[in-house]
Amino acid sequence: MVEQHGKTLVPQIRFAGFTDPWEQRKLGEFGSVAMCKRIYKEQTSEQGDVPFFKIGTFGANPDAFISNELFEDFKCIYPYPTPGTLLISAAGSIGRVVEYQGEKAYFQDSNIVWLEHDHRLNDAFLKPLYSRIEWGLEGSTIKRLYNKDLLSAEVTVPGSREQKGIGQFFAKLDNLITLHQRKYDKLCVLKKSMLDKMFPKGGSLYPEIRFAGFTDPWEQRKLGELFEESDERASDREILSVSVANGIYPASESDRETNPGASLANYKIVHFGDVVYNSMRMWQGAVDASRYDGIVSPAYVVARPNSEVYARFFARLLRQPMLLKQYQQVSQGNSKDTQVLKFDDFASIGISMPASENEQCQIGAFFDRLDSLITLHQRKYCGVASWMLGVALVRLGSESDGAFGEMKHVLR
Structure with a gap:
């Protein structure tokens, strides 16, 4: 709270040594x-x-x-x-x-x-x-x-000395935000570049960049050879969502209210490693390999991989731009808003993949680590920025380093 005396204000929390x-x-x-x-x-x-x-x-x-x-x-x-x-x-x-x-x-x-x-x-x-x-x-x-x-x-x-302390404090916060923003931006650029270079282009079976020890050409396969549609149903498991931006995540972590309707009886079971896609938004990249067990809306398609498939590799492969174009071409519907990619059409699409599951694993793990770093720096700079807004200009720490202690807690 801010205590007001006539035309003066006393901050609720401030740096030590200032009382005026x-x-x-x-x-x-x-x-x-x-x-x-x-x-x-x-x-x-x-x-x-x-x-x-x-x-x-x-x-x-x-x-x-x-x-x-x-x-x-x-x-x-x-x-x-x-x-x-x-x-x-x-x-x-x-x-x-x-x-x-x-x-x-x-x-x-x-x-x-x-x-x-x-x-x-x-x-x-x-x-x-x-x-x-x-x-x-x-x-x-x-x-x-x-x-x-x-x-x-x-x-x-406040007085000039307190102004100086406050100014320096917020300048340090700005520098922290800028640091994490730059790291985040660089990692996003790196990810985009590696996605382009670690997957073959233009009919080639050899990526531009590979991990050491892998030289064999990638294999051409149909998705229907690698996945089968799963139609298991349940209603007593965690609800999952699939989005273009976030892939598969628990619906409880979304800011949007989950409203599955009157019954979950028709929801589809998802096991760890299943590929799930939004049949109406597949052409936009609404697909991921699940890292959760749960259930999804009947509007989603659940594709269960066979033993040749490392799911986290396919989480990236299935979002490649050339495949997004193919999804749109084979989807059924008169407009983008009504197009649906059924599993039979998904199964007919040809892809290139490493024959070695070890190479698939290394590629998948590489991008998972990169995504973790991107998320880390995104949370840090967003966390500091949000904290700054909450602290505002009249909540500055009861000790000279008190506010920084709270800020460090936000950054963990």
């Missing part, structure tokens, strides 16, 4: 709004020396540029941000904040602005402070943040 109440102020008391000098369309080009960021490209890749001569002239004569300045979007994604790092760049006037403030505000503290402001917006159809709206925004601020 925070002050309620308006941003306009700390400075004024600044923006770059207007650039006209005829002064820009599709190629040039200096990127020109508009609302549509703010924080992304620019699609317009200005000359270095114009940049240097305007930068010297008119307002221009210094490294560390927090640029605010006044239109489009209103309130979005991007920190200017000091690169050569120019920004659209009036739509990308910043607070030219005095020494009473710490730049690092401003970033989490901005995230808590509910900006007053104007306009009947197109909303925007006018200068007076920014300057009249009410904020609560």
